[in-house]
Amino acid sequence: MRRVASGGNVPGVTRLPFIRPVSVVGALAAGALALTVLPAVAVDPGTTGADTLFPTSGNSGYDVKRYDVDLDYTPASNQLAAVTTVTAVATKALSSFHLDLEGLDVSDVEVGGQTAEFSRDGSELIIAPAAAIAKGATFRTVVTYGGTPSVHTDPDGSDEGWVPTSSGDGAVALGEPVGTAAWIPSDNTPSDKAKLAVTITVPNGTQAISNGRLVSRTKVGDTRTRYAWRSDAPISTYLAMVAIGRFSITRDTYRSVDGRRIRILNAVDTANGGSSAAIDKLPAVLKAEEGWFGPYPFADAGGVVDDAAVGYALETQTRPFYPTDGPSLGTVVHETAHQWFGDSVSLTDWHDIWLNEGFATYAEWLWSGSHGGLTPAQHFTRLYATPASSGLWSPAPRTFTDAADLFGSPVYNRGALTLQALREKIGTRDFFTVLRTWARMHRHGNVRNAQFVKLAEKVSGRRLDRFFHVWLEVPRKPQGY
Ligand code: ARG
Numbered sequence: 318m319r320r321v322a323s324g325g326n327v328p329g330v331t332r333l334p335f336i337r338p339v340s341v342v343g344a345l346a347a348g349a350l351a352l353t354v355l356p357a358v359a360v361d362p363g364t365t366g367a368d369t370l371f372p373t374s375g376n377s378g379y380d381v382k383r384y385d386v387d388l389d390y391t392p393a394s395n396q397l398a399a400v401t402t403v404t405a406v407a408t409k410a411l412s413s414f415h416l417d418l419e420g421l422d423v424s425d426v427e428v429g430g431q432t433a434e435f436s437r438d439g440s441e442l443i444i445a446p447a448a449a450i451a452k453g454a455t456f457r458t459v460v461t462y463g464g465t466p467s468v469h470t471d472p473d474g475s476d477e478g479w480v481p482t483s484s485g486d487g488a489v490a491l492g493e494p495v496g497t498a499a500w501i502p503s504d505n506t507p508s509d510k511a512k513l514a515v516t517i518t519v520p521n522g523t524q525a526i527s528n529g530r531l532v533s534r535t536k537v538g539d540t541r542t543r544y545a546w547r548s549d550a551p552i553s554t555y556l557a558m559v560a561i562g563r564f565s566i567t568r569d570t571y572r573s574v575d576g577r578r579i580r581i582l583n584a585v586d587t588a589n590g591g592s593s594a595a596i597d598k599l600p601a602v603l604k605a606e607e608g609w610f611g612p613y614p615f616a617d618a619g620g621v622v623d624d625a626a627v628g629y630a631l632e633t634q635t636r637p638f639y640p641t642d643g644p645s646l647g648t649v650v651h652e653t654a655h656q657w658f659g660d661s662v663s664l665t666d667w668h669d670i671w672l673n674e675g676f677a678t679y680a681e682w683l684w685s686g687s688h689g690g691l692t693p694a695q696h697f698t699r700l701y702a703t704p705a706s707s708g709l710w711s712p713a714p715r716t717f718t719d720a721a722d723l724f725g726s727p728v729y730n731r732g733a734l735t736l737q738a739l740r741e742k743i744g745t746r747d748f749f750t751v752l753r754t755w756a757r758m759h760r761h762g763n764v765r766n767a768q769f770v771k772l773a774e775k776v777s778g779r780r781l782d783r784f785f786h787v788w789l790e791v792p793r794k795p796q797g798y
């Protein structure tokens with residue numbers, strides 16, 4: 318195992334005279350506040366993050382490069398035993414740092430191969446390594462934990478986190494906006510993307526699906542099987558997914574517009590007949606969306622249908638999750654569009670979620686318009702006729718303050734209306750140039766709303782700040798934009 322002590326310092330940055338022991342170990346037992354009493358100025362405690370909607374999700378002081386998540390799950394007892402290795406680079410000298418973890422019992426934490434002290438404070442796992450970590454150093458944290466994982470209830474009342482299936486054959490792990498902390502100790506914010514490898518060991522006869530590609534399936538003793546999955550493209554934690562149960566698995570390939578061979582793997586719960594007509598249309602959906610948005614951003618695609626009645630589908634990276642009865646074609650179109658907008662081009666702050674949901678909703682309008690249904694312009698006319706008093710217009714897509722409004726009608730529908738209004742303002746050609754450039758420029762990156770406004774202004778050669786302000790920030794029906 319790699320030692321924290323060695324190098325990795327950023328060129329040009331003064332090498333700090335670490336490793337030095339940190340004397341917070343005793344203080345830790347008294348709780349997180351004790352960490353503010355630190356001996357050295359050059360070493361800081363990492364803190365929890367500062368997302369405007371979820372201030373305790375995400376952390377500071379480091380940048381995660383990779384998660385190796387090793388799970389062992391027994392559906393009958395809903396028991397998880399896990400070891401996660403977090404490989405990160407310190408963005409400042411650290412005496413301690415936080416990971417987000419909700420529930421479960423932590424039995425051991427090691428940093429750089431040495432036992433570390435840790436404490437829990439709500440969903441913060443606060444870790445004090447035996448030796449401070451130098452700025453720029455790559456360090457590995459191994460967390461051993463387990464127990465009964467939590468179902469996390471969102472501000473809007475929906476379930477996420479680790480959700481056992483209705484039939485009792487397994488569970489599904491879903492993470493938007495914050496549920497991933499129920500199973501991965503993580504920097505649980507969309508802005509810290511990292512590679513992800515998940516292995517899941519389950520009783521024989523049960524299967525385990527996750528993001529990316531299936532690397533191996535191996536026997537563990539006589540009674541268990543281990544599934545190893547890997548995501549090579551970076552992923553925001555909320556897009557990580559595990560589905561455990563009994564599935565009918567089908568594979569296909571799709572030739573992308575830029576000539577790559579995309580592997581398709583679908584897993585449909587056998588309790589749902591083991592197939593989904595809408596998911597079978599994925600190649601046609603990919604083709605249409607590549608035509609609008611440019612090359613599909615990942616090497617893997619697919620879908621998973623599981624009998625967890627959460628009431629929503631989720632754009633889990635490369636392999637969206639669909640609840641119990643399987644999706645409509647419109648939902649497949651929506652979750653697939655998120656692979657460009659949300660998954661590849663990702664948020665920095667949850668307040669910009671219209672950049673995910675407005676775009677995915679607009680993709681549904683594009684699809685219906687090219688398949689005999691309402692065109693985007695017709696959707697616009699219909700929705701714009703909604704009275705000014707309607708919940709569609711308030712709160713505005715970017716200025717809501719209650720996290721319960723994250724998945725509300727303004728974010729989805731007024732968000733999509735914003736795109737159609739933009740199209741009418743700058744013209745169809747420039748509009749699609751904006752969408753494609755956005756997807757290409759920020760592929761596998763993180764964005765903020767202001768960057769989208771700037772790009773639209775650049776492509777169209779017009780000032781659009783007032784237009785976007787009226788559409789996204791004023792809690793009234795937009796007029797005279
Ligand atoms: N992003 C998902 C979609 O648009 C919806 C997630 C809803 N989650 C929730 N907690 N309400 O398909």
Ligand code: ZN
Binds near residue numbers: 632651655673674677
């Ligand atoms: Zn969506």
